[in-house]
Amino acid sequence: MTVPVPADTDVAAAPQRAGRRKRTITLARTLAVAIGGLVAIAVAAVLAIYWTTAARTTFDLLTTQAEIGVASVEAQLRQHLEPVSNALGSLALMLQQDRLDADDASRFSTILTGALAASPQVNSIAYLTEDMHVRGVSRQPDGTYYSFDNKDDSDRGREALAEAAGKVGSYWGEILYLGDGPHATVLNLRQPVRRDGQLVGVMFAVVTVQDLSKFLARVSSDPSQVPFILYGDDRVLAHPRMAADPPPASVAEPLPRLDQIGDDLLAALWTKGTPVTVRNPRVRIREVEMGDKDEIFLYRKIYGFGPTPLTLGIHVPGDAVGAEVQRVFRAGLAGLAVMVLAIVVGVFVGRMIARPVRAFSDQARAVGTLDFGKLKPLPGSVFKELNEGAQAFNTMLVGLRWLETYVPKSLVRRLIVKGDGEDVVSIERILTVMFTDIANFSGAAERLPAARIAAYLNEHFALLGRCVEAEGGTIDKFIGDCLMAFWGAPEKMKDHAPRAARAALAIAAAMRAENDRRAAVGRPRLRLRIGLHSGPVVVGNIGAPGRTNYTIVGDTVNIGNRLEQLGKVLSRDDDTTILISAETAALLGPEFVMESLGPRRVRGRHGEVEIFRLTGLKPAA
Template sequence: MSKDKKFLPNFIKQNINLRISISVIFLMLIIPAFITFIFYSYRTNYLIYKQNAINLVVRANEESIHSLIEFLDPIVDAVRVTSKMVASNPELINQEKITEHSIVNLENNLNVVSYFLSSKDGSFRQVQRTNQAIPIAGRVPPDGSQYVSWVIDRSKNQNGESTYTFFKSWGDVIAKFTSPNKYDPRERPFYKGITKNFSEGKFDIPLIEDPYFTNSTKQAVISISHPITVSNQLLGSVTAQVKVASFADFLLKNKISKNSQTIIFNEQGDVIVHPEVNLGFIKEKDTLVPRKIVDLDSSPASVAKKIYDQIGSKQIEFTFGENKVPYLANFNSFPANYIKPWIVMTVVPLDDFMAELNIINQRLIIFGIFAFILITFLTFYFSKLISKPLESLTTEIQNIFTFKSDDYPQVTSSIYEISTLSNAIKRLKSTIAAFTSYVPKDLVNDLLSSGKAIELGGESRYLTVLFSDLKDFSTLSEITPSRELLLRVSSYLELMTYAIKEEGGTIDKFIGDSVMAFWGAPLLDQNHAYHACVAAFKTKRRMVFLNEKLVAEEKPPLVVRIGIHSDAVLVGNIGSAERLSYTVMGDGVNIAARLEGINKEFNTDICISHSLFKEAGERLWVRPIDQITVKGRKGELIIYELMGIQDGDAETAPTEIEKELCIFTKKAFDLYMNGSYVEALVIYEDLVLRFDDGLAAVMVAKCRNKIN
């Protein structure tokens, strides 16, 4: 009883230590991984959303400029067309016909509130929309009026009166009156700007003014003017007035997000258009005083503009307010060749784009906490499940190494690896016990404790071997100068080397004009036979181009013959400590070399073995050559000629003639193998006649020998 008490605490101590060790190690790995995963996921998602937000702001800012140009261009085109029309008939300035044209322009563009012509003699003809709340020359517009024209004709009288005519539509006059004139368009900024441009040689350049207050419409407008010129003489100008509010509405409708702001300002930093119209300027009596963006009461826009002025970057990230809210800002100028060098600024709080990200991150954290709790529970459970049988197995292994013969019961476990380990230890124990009956225990113990590994020079592996050489190379070498021969052979070897490397092969050696290569070592290649065939056929195709070049140089072409075989061979480092070679050896190598030579007997180019055909034949275009006996092998084997690759690219696909040769040669060969030599002879002779096929010619002779 006392012995059991002594043993039990020690066992419990070991059990607890192992379990805690597994649990602590696992948790030490999982907690940093979990925290890293959460942080990485959050950071990655944040950067993705942030980059998307930046891209969106940049794109929206650029699109704002394009949209503003599209907003302005029809108005610019309208005043340009009118100026050209008047230039072709200057009398129109003082004719009512131009009033009809102006009304049509107002009807065609609802953003334009006023349309007028000014002449160099001070004449003025304006058409604007009426508003019951805005008096015209001290009078309330009559009911039903839609437009009012204001005409000052100085062509006859320099102190001409102002004539006002109210229209429901063109030709439908509701009221008309005159009043003394105090207005001279030539004194207005728009006309002075046109005159200045004209004096600088800008005869056909529109003028867009910054916002100003107009008494006729009692609102802030931006005017777009175009000079009227005849024979390089300034006759006057055509002007369209657009409400600043229309620009502001345009910016509001094209907001990128709920809290975004797009502001137009000039090179001096003056606000041209603010989405909240009254923030863009200060009205003093009937004059607009532009505001600076930097003076917009410490708004995000003012902060962005200050940073922009300091660093000059188009893309800005900054924080605003006591809570350090992150903002994105983007600045872009109107095109350099555009009428006004305005700048468009888009400012957006980053949180406008992060709502979905926050939801994703909340779910990620909740899921992570739940997963962490579950993993912790499973860790303690499986640590117990693993630790108890491992302790018993550890004790039994220690007994094996010390040759203790204590007979412990076999450990059982529902875990496959532990159960397998228990069975292996039991067999190891039985094996060592039997081994020690033949070998001294001291020697066995030394072998067990040293753990020395046995190193071999090679291993047996099933792979594919390729041999190649050039036809009639000996004759060629006798009639060709050495340097020229070297260059020509090098061209062929380079071509073949590339083909082999492209298909993952290993070049063993070059032997004169011969190449030896193999596939399937040192790296395993499940498709070694197929890749060897693709490399061989690429070589055949590329030799055509090489020979075309040689023939063009009046040199004899080169014909390459290839043999390929798949077999189990010895592969590894062979040699001595001074010199090692990674190569293949075995009967399979000899067969590949023999197949290369067989090409000569059958007038073929690429000869493959039946074992290779079994490996990759369904992916190849081949035709049977003959059934032969190979030296060193019992029995006969069928050999084939490679004619192309199925489902390959254009380089390795067979021609229609090659496909026909495959089909009809197969039929002839089947007849030949069945003893129907006469029928086979007919097909082979037909192939010789139709295609001048060398293999068929050889088989014709064989068939005739069989028949005779």
């Protein structure tokens, strides 16, 4: 027997029985506390090690911070300058594909102005043609733009074209001095422009040294750290002091020397700086002492911004730096090892405990939904209690899989949801009952082996069960080749008769299809009788204390059974004969097609019963 449960019913949401729920704590929280305790012990050990070596820690920590600072400045410098290559490459591609014409002064100026507006780090974009014309757009100090178109017969222009002939992609050229003013000295990115493999010009993107110094001043997050960029070893390319007041420059000396920018400590970097040996290969350190000043310089070489390597670095006050690096390094490693060990051990133990518990929880949840097909045996555990629990669960699982063959799972689901069992108390209710029977099956079964009879009945009842449950019916029992089902309990249904009638018609259609398949392989067609009757019944748990069935009893049940048996007399040459009582017919809508067979006497009942033959549904309008 199965009982339908609404699709949105959540078995897990079943109400608890009366009484306050016991407060619990999750295993995950317990493990978190345990792991946190281990980590706390580890941190305490690290702190103890740290305080015992506090006087020896400063230098190494600040050296690491400074190295990170140098790396951060380098990363931001590349992020600042490398996008220029993308913008220049796009313009060069447009020129190469004739989508941009340098001779169209208006459109060429508009395109370059847009590219310049999208690249705030660029001061000018220009195009040097093979006939020595320079056309471009430059940004003014007030933020406006002006276009220029000049003839350039200088040796520098011809050298630029000759150099570009041997290049493929974009590249940074040498430092240029373009004239008077704060933006005279510039870095320049160059992009050869070719058509049909021949060089036709060079695109230039210009970044001024002053703008680069302003950028360097902005990226310095620590006021005590002074960033700088050297061009080679003896010229200053960018320095915060050059952002507001750059030193004078000329064609011969486009960049200032180290002693020309007002940073005395930087000027003494190579002359008075003492190298400091460190293990980090990515950074070099020099210590400069001048009078009462002590400064630490950290720097590295970077490449890819011109023919001359750049030296990128920062310098920090030396009075904040200790001298004994190795001891603090060992202390840090020891503390780190303790912390890592605590976390690894805590997580490992936590997983060993939580894994079988989580598996048990998942399987127990499947038991709560009565979906025994998804249950899997639990693996064993190295922990005795968990291993015994897994063995007990697996033993229970064997019993549950046998039990689900006989227990009506849908009814049990309903009881779990309700929690109080009120729906299985015997009550009187009006519902519709169905009986089915295969005509002459007993005689045919005598000639068949038992296994074949059982196989056919299983297939037959599965077919009928799908039709009944599709309309929300409850299968009460199977009696030989007969099926008994009803509608209206345990769920109350106002339309129990129409549901039963639709299920009967669905069974008739399924039997017709099944008989067509039998006929196709030369097997005889089977005839099915169905009886439907509506009326009052007693429904609920009925039986002995040790064996109870959820079923219905009453005269309505007897009449339904007699209607099915009456099909022996009133059946036609149809695969399925459906007989219904007047009580059921009165509850059906006009969409059902019925044929009155008049009053008939049924065995076991005084008087006559009005009988109808149910034949189908009217087509939808």
